[in-house]
Amino acid sequence: MIDFTYIEPQELCLKLKNTENKAKDIIIVDVREDDFIGGHIKGALHIPSYKLSSHILNLVEETKKAKEIIFYCSFSQQRGPAGARLFLVEQQKIHNIKGIQEKTIFPKVYVLRGGFVEWQKKYGNDEKLTDKYNKELWEKKFWI
Known part of the structure; x- marks a missing residue:
């Protein structure tokens, strides 16, 4: 089974800023669930996570x-990581159904x-990279 790879926040930042992408x-x-408040990566x-299994087929198809x-x-x-693994399992199911008749190229999964805790420390205040960032909320460490 193909597994995901971790991507560093700095590497994702460079990818998002690269105008060729x-x-x-x-x-x-x-x-994230209730802890979605306080900002997210732009776009x-x-x-x-509790809804992902019911949306995974659409997500695989749309991406x-x-x-x-x-x-x-x-x-x-x-x-x-659980979301990434679920995505990879569904990708593999699709590949197995289509078999070798059709060459299928799937996106690389990271x-x-x-997570967002590290992202917001570096890029929370950057409006080009982060939406709806609430610095005060993160300073209170609401997730603890």
Whole structure:
């Protein structure tokens, strides 16, 4: 089984700032639940982890032309990696159904190392990279 790779916040930042990358090339999926408040990576799809299994087939279908898909949660220790694995399992099922008759190229799957907690420390105030950032909320460490 193909597994995901971790991507560092700095690397994702460079990818997002690279004007050669189109919005449809890199898909970012935020699987946080109630902890979604306080900001998110600009352009990220918000699919809470408890809803992901019912949306996974659509997500695989909608992202099949993307080059990369990046999952994250608060720390990217549980929900982000679980979302990435679920996505990879569904990709593999589709590949197995289509068989070798059709060459299928799927996006590379990443998990953001450190999740949004690390992202917001570096890029929370950058409006080109982060939407609806609430610095005061993060200073209170509401997720603890």
